[in-house]
Amino acid sequence: MSHRPLHAWSRSSVAVSLAAACLCIGTPVLASPEDPSSNESSSIVALHVVPPFVRLDDASDAPRILVLAEDRGGVVRDVTHEASYDTGGLATFIDGQLEGARAGEGKLVVTLGTRRRSVPLEVRSIDQPKSVSYEREVLPTLTRAGCNQGACHGAAAGKNGFSLSLFGYDPERDHRALTYEWNGRRIDLLEPAKSLLLLKPCRDVTHGGGKRIEPRTDAYRVLHEWIFEGAPSDVGTLPRLVDLVVEPSSLVLSTRPEMARVPLIVRAIYADGQDRDVTKLALLTSRDGAVAAIDDLDSEPTIVAKSRGESIVLARFGNVAATARVLVHEPESDAFVWPADLPPPETLVDRHVEGRLRALRTLPAGRCSDETFVRRAFVDLVGMLPTVEETRAFLASTEDGKRARLVEDLVARSEFTDYLALEWAEALRIEARQLGDKGARAFDEWLRAQISARRPFDAVVRELLTATGSTFAVPAANLFVVERDPKLIAEHVAQAFLGLRLQCAQCHDHPFDRWTMDDYYGFGAFFARVNQKRGEDYRERIVYPRFSGELAHARTGKPATPEFLSGSSPKIDRNEDRRQVLAEWLTAKDNPWFAKNLANRLFARVFGRGLVEPVDDVRISNPPSHPELLDALAARLVELEWDVARFVTELCKSDAYGRATLPEGARVDSFAGRAPKRLEAEVMFEAIRELTGVRERPRGAAPESRAPAFPAGVTLPRFLGLFGRSARESACTCERSEQPNLAQVLHLLHGPEIEASLRSPKGRLARLVAGSATNDEIVDELFVAAYSRSATEAEQKRLAAVIGDATGLARHALFADVLWAIINSKEFLFEQ
Amino acid sequence: MNPVSRTLRWALWTAMVLGCAASGLAAQVWPKTTYLRPHGACRGTTVNVEIHGTNLGDARELLVRSAPGYPTSTARDIEVLALKSVKDSTVLATLRVAPDARLGTRQLRVRTAHGVSGIEFFRIGTRPHVAEREDNDAPETAQKIELESCIDGSLQSGDIDWFEVDIDRPLRLRIEVLGVRLGDAPIDPRLVIVDADGAQLRDVDDTMFGRMDPLAYVDVERPGRVRFAVRDTGWRGATTGADYCVEVGTFARPRLSKPLAVRPGTTATLRLLGDGADSDDVGLNEIRVPSDALERSGGLGLMAVHPFATSNLPWSTRIESPARAAPTPLHVRVSDLATTFERDPEAEADVPAVPCAFEGCIERPREADRLRFRGKKGDRLRIQVVARILRSPLDAVISIRKPRDRVIASSDDTGTSVDPVLDVTLPSDGAYEVTITDRIRSGGPLHRYRVEVDRVKRRPYARVLPPGRNEDHAIAIPRGGRSGFRVVTSGLEAGTRCRLEGLPPGCTSEVCTVERGASILGFVIHARPDAGLSYASLGLSVSAPGEDAWQPLRIWQVSDLVRVTNNQPYLRTIETELPAAVVEELPFDIKVVAPSEPLVRGEAISLSVRARPAKGFGETLRLRVLQAPPGISAGTTSLRASEKASEKEREAQLELRANESAAIGTFGIHVMARVYGRGGFYECASDVVKLRIVAKPEAEVGTK
Structure with missing residues (x-):
């Protein structure tokens, strides 16, 4: 199986990475030019050409070219129509698109004034007959027109007898539906224009879905020509789509009319190295249309700034998705100046947070008071309020670095273990309903012991994933009693340890992320051979691996081959426990999600929200607010050899942690300050008990134990459920409610x-x-x-x-x- | 006297009268025991034991018997010096334990004038008992105890009990907690041991040997103080206290023996393993195995061995070093089969023939042992693993094949037992290979096993069916009345006659015959009105069809002493003789009117049951048929047996329905009448009535 490059977290192919890096690092965002009266100069300092190399594979290949001029302030503007182009006769350049003229290799030279840039240009072929690709053109056209979305023919039951796979995840099935069902009445090979496939979306006949396609557009042309050519299928004959890139991947716009629009380019990368412009075929949406909207989708898709804020553009083509970030300023912020008297950032967190605040043109809140800090630190780290004595001692102290000292002291307390264990007990779903009182308690105690012993987190997860034996003697084995279906085990593992929600891909390719059904069942196959039986004790289960048994793929019915989510299939010996192989991959230092997931969860614990939020919903269309910071924190966690306590201590020693509270309604994901947050159920419960001095011990809890440390199986006070304690029926962090x-x-x-x-x-x-x-x-x-x-x-x-x-x-x-x-x-x- | 106080007085008198009547009638309810304290005693001591339960008034006798796997207890081992019901809920007994009393568990029952209670365990050990003092819930207030002690303790909800012992020399300190093994409650004890500075040395919950009961050792190198605590793992305990015992001393605590089996009538030398670490070998223990050890094993084929409490004498009562004697036994298998010990399976010489046995050990993870035997085509074999039942950690999986051929059959667990059993018919003559491995691919020095290969034998037996779900059973025969109970039989052919042996004086019982297609028999015992209140242990004997001679039949009764979630049994014990007592007459009797017409297949009739209550009796009787003939289903009903009720009210109809293939003939039917009272029930059986079952008339059959 070919290796598919890693795609998560906005990483892309090497060449594009370089281009993105050039555009993003140093000048963090692309920006439209500012008013000359602004503090930054508007003269051009660099010219960028997107993409960084151009290749035309055949006569149908017509890539878009974008030329961006960068000024001193790092702001770029679209100068595509102002530049001149020299292809050396290899291609013609019309309205921003290249069309091949003759085969050959050379350069595309772009000139604007005195500036000149050249990029490699290769025209492989122009002789190939132009034929419409079913997989690469017809299906994306239907997706773009909305035909196969969940509200229409992509619904489970389809619409009006016509059912397509959601967003085209099953091309073969769709081809049958289009060309074969109902005696092939949906297409007319002799008179293509009379095909229902064209009449309906053009509303030439009654169509419940309304008008979806205009005649004389590219969408109409693709469908018409395809039917004219006999509606062939090329499924399985073409190189696999492996990646998608949106460019520019990050840009800053202004709401000034002359700077508000920048075209977008969407490129598809294939397994054989082909790189094709699919801008007019990709489905483009903006997450927050009030901030930035997509315009001219059919001709020249363009992002248009509407109001101050940030949005994510999601591009979808085939079974792959990609995003671009768009930041919009309003003219009032053009005068923004970063205060010179602010001390330079010293910590990893502060460096990245400041970088983003500068880009957002937002000032950080000041330092919070000691009163606020002591309460905050206690609540965040040990889940309780400080006692009167502890508060007074802290406030009275004049020691330098007392905040850092307080953090270190709190992290060393057993309550820190309890509070951290509470979060992981929820992720692992430790509760008595499924595990029994004894099994749940054993699992809970085991978890606390791991955290208390400061055992490296990767070792803990490996032990969990490979646990074998009695759920009483080997409590980690309870992980496989929480869920027994290999598919559900896989979902649970992915969500808890990688922050990924694979659930959608059980039935269809994920609509908003890269996960396909193949990914889902390939991952699930690692758990296909986990078995369990009753132990000597009626309440006990014995978990053990078998060496036969498979997980059937829901679409093909065939056994799924174990495949990592990164796309590779490991070689597994016949008598080897598949879980062992998975555990090594999942906890590897270079696993794209594991370290980031833990880093993000710990960050969220301390700062009140994650860099990806919700923390267990990592997907392309939900990118991190500070992607570089997240990468750096993950690397730091690995460097610290997964010492969670030290990692948390470093986070809490940042200036960002000690900032004042933001006013209500302020943007919270910039970490310019702290957003007020209601106390969690357990913390509130303990706070009231401490404040009133009345402590009833719930049945099953140790004397003097506190709510964050109440183990599973304890008869919980009603208060906790009322105030949103997680019922642990799934691994989703949404189970804990603060509503x-x-x-x-x-x-x-x-x-x-x-x-x-x-x-x-x-x-x-x-x-x-x-x-x-x-x-x-x-x-x-x-x-x-x-x-x-x-x-x-x-x-x-x-x-x-x-x-x-x-x-x-x-x-x-x-x-x-x-x-x-x-x-x-x-x-x-x-x-x- | 004013009207209010007059009314009040009337109400009080009425309540007293009713209460007396109720209590008098409630006294008939069979006694139940819930727990006793203390749970054991040291040899050579006299101990006052409190037995708690319900309906224990008028206690007459404390019955003391050995637990399965032990020799029969003699009266001189434990002498009951005094027995008195203090109130309905408590009996006080003074027991003198002989200085040479055999170690181990006894099964006690309380016989009252109205019944026999369920079983309570009572342990005889070599360490003096000390009661827990309840203000010991912190290390600082730990209760001081002597090194060789047995603590009788109790846990309330949220309770933790701390103890400390001073060690004056380097030694291996052993602590073994008995919680669930006391047979009272599903307590799940936890043991924590700390040193003089409070540093934790051990934190033990479940163990393979003790299951929910922890045991641990600490090698104390310097004189000093050691503290330990016992608590419930779930901090639950019980309102009246969940009891535990803690044996503290320097005793040896081996967990397994090598070999695992002994042969009856021989002297066996056991190497005792797992004293500390799994690989520890604590030495040899020679024991003489009685020739009837198998019969005394309670049908389990196991014998209890108290390491270093037995020597060259049979079931030794002389213990050279009481401190060294382990407080609880390990068990060995009693078997006649010749044993082959682990060796190279490829060695062709001396491949044993069926029947045979093998012993070995899965010493390393992922190891698999292969055992070869010779058999003949058509041999119906039972291949049984004995491992976990002896507390080997091995979770065995076995398979059988011809060498280097495909697997013929395999087995993992058998019912609720982790030890597999495989029944197989050999397809051809020759050598066969059994592969044994661990389910989770673990291994170690204690992963020992025994595999027995024997021909499937028809070994008839009978097992008593309890009178209801989750109920213990002891037979109580009212004077002038009858008691009924059922047994399920196995391996008896139709026509076999069965009779009870060892009935109490003044009692008779009819012979039952095994019907075709039926395995359950109902026995009824009748006691004459003048029969004395007494106790007996009943047995069963059978006579095959066409034979005159009677042979004893194995019979056993299972008591579930401890149950866990969903009433699943956790700790069981077995008796091979049935306890039966003649008790006081009941305040009612029932008469069943024999049906005047036969019961036709496919149809139903009603049995008329009439109650004959004594003066003052006014309870509801729940009626059921003790055991219906094959193909007959019987309903249940109730009636109010009050002398104030009319004749009609004192009669009820029990429906009997015959299916289309019901057995044809004349059968004896008994009806059982049960009365629920305070905390329990009591019941009696009716006299026999004959029920004739016939086929449908031919004309009717032809018409249909």
């Missing part, structure tokens, strides 16, 4: 447990009221315990008026009201 709802509000306002805690004779309030503390001192302690800050003078004054001279039970009741108000305040419930 507010009325039940939560009512529980905090009137819940019996909260009421009881406030009035408990054993709680904090009772102790304070019975002691010698004054009203002010009690208020201050409550504020420090809840908010990690003292009450302001105004707050003290207002509350003093409430408490007045009350004594005894009345005083307790009033303070209970104060504490109730604190619990229901946003400052308590949210992390700043």
